[in-house]
Amino acid sequence: MLCCHVHWQVWAMLEYMDDVLGRLFDYMEASPLRDNTYIMIMGDNGSELFDGEIITEGNLEKRMPSGMQGYKRAVEEGGIRNFLAVKGPGVQGGVVDSTLLDITDVVPTVADLAGVPEGSGGHLPFSGSSFKQLLLAMTRKHTRPAGV
Incomplete structure (x- = not known):
């Protein structure tokens, strides 16, 4: 289940990434490079905890806005599940x-x-x-x- 409140920074980052990737794809479509170029986009499973920091209800959503169980280094979905998209010939x-x-x-x-x-x-x-x-x-x- 997705978290109820995702920080505005996450939405701003997603909007920025959407804009940048949109411009990249538009450029590639108009370029002869599109016939021999692969683009791989991969996510990350969140930032590492700082020394001594523990996951709390207050910082969990910022660290793992997907709402998945577990986080970096965990063998639960938040630690091992990630996104990969590939575009190319x-x-x-x-x-x-x-x-x-x-x-x-x-x-x-x-x-x-x-x-x-x-x-x-x-x-x-x-x-x-x-x-x-x-x-x-x-x-x-x-x-x-x-x-x-």
């Missing part, structure tokens, strides 16, 4: 998927989307796995109603 819009991914999967995916052969470049092996095939295989049949 071959990625179907409007698809919602609940596949478990990890932050370590992002770099291998970007490399895979860019066509970088696995193991090239002289770097250590990636600790994550590419989810390129998941992105390109998703279709609207995987969608579900908003809020579900």
